Amino acid sequence: xxxxxxxxxxxxxxxxDSTNFxxxxxxxxxxxxHWYRWETAKSPEAxxxxxxxxxxxxxxxxxxxxxxxxxxxxxxxxGSQPEDSATYLCAFKGNFNKFYFGSGTKLxxxx
Amino acid sequence: KAGVTQTPRYLIKTRGQQVTLSCSPISGHRSVxxxxxxxxxxLQFLFEYFSETQRNKGNFPGxxxxxxxxxxxxxxxxxxxxxxxxxxxxxxSSPYGQGNEKLFFGSGxxxxxx
Numbered sequence: 001x002x003x004x005x006x007x008x009x010x011x012x013x014x015x016x017d018s019t020n021f022x023x024x025x026x027x028x029x030x031x032x033x034h035w036y037r038w039e040t041a042k043s044p045e046a047x048x049x050x051x052x053x054x055x056x057x058x059x060x061x062x063x064x065x066x067x068x069x070x071x072x073x074x075x076x077x078x079g080s081q082p083e084d085s086a087t088y089l090c091a092f093k094g095n096f097n098k099f100y101f102g103s104g105t106k107l108x109x110x111x
Numbered sequence: 112k113a114g115v116t117q118t119p120r121y122l123i124k125t126r127g128q129q130v131t132l133s134c135s136p137i138s139g140h141r142s143v144x145x146x147x148x149x150x151x152x153x154l155q156f157l158f159e160y161f162s163e164t165q166r167n168k169g170n171f172p173g174x175x176x177x178x179x180x181x182x183x184x185x186x187x188x189x190x191x192x193x194x195x196x197x198x199x200x201x202x203x204s205s206p207y208g209q210g211n212e213k214l215f216f217g218s219g220x221x222x223x224x225x
Contacts, residue, residue, distance in 0.1 A: 032210035032211050034213065036214075042218070043114075043216040043217060043219070044201070044203075044214075044216045045216070046213035046215075049212070049213050051210070051211050091154075091214075097159070097166065097208070098156050098159075098169065099144070099156055099214070100156070101153040101155075101156075102153050103151070103153040104153060
């Protein structure tokens, strides 16, 4: 059984704070790492797809980095806003065509 | 483009019954995958279909089955329901099911087994 772990499980920050969370995954047989944002009562929505060691992606105030050799990815949110409140999921895909999702980090941004 | 559509949105069943869930992918997407979400757990992969063939399967009992039609619509069936099958079932589509393609998720079917 393959383990994808996310930390922390939950996070409460004030509006304007910057924050980051971690996704750990196996460092072997890597193919891709995805990040999704899942807002309450909505569907998970893709943020980033990363495939290369050292990849850095950015979308507005949100960015992500990837280290496949040590098996981790960081998601950063700069200047958190209440609308960033959601669960952030990472998903690892190895060379065997299945996605393994972490349990998610639930972010709550207080105005 | 219309998004991924899942029906029904909610289902209540009793133990021992069977249930069929439906997923219509984004037009042109040929890969459909299914996931189970239970409280405290991450999304657990059930299976993936591509061009009407099951390409991959997760670690679920044989009571969980699926199929895909020629128009890429997919159905998931759970027979002999157990209380532990109560969960949110999500499907996701992508063009070819490659790891570098982002997944497009439906809104899910919330199944309650009484």
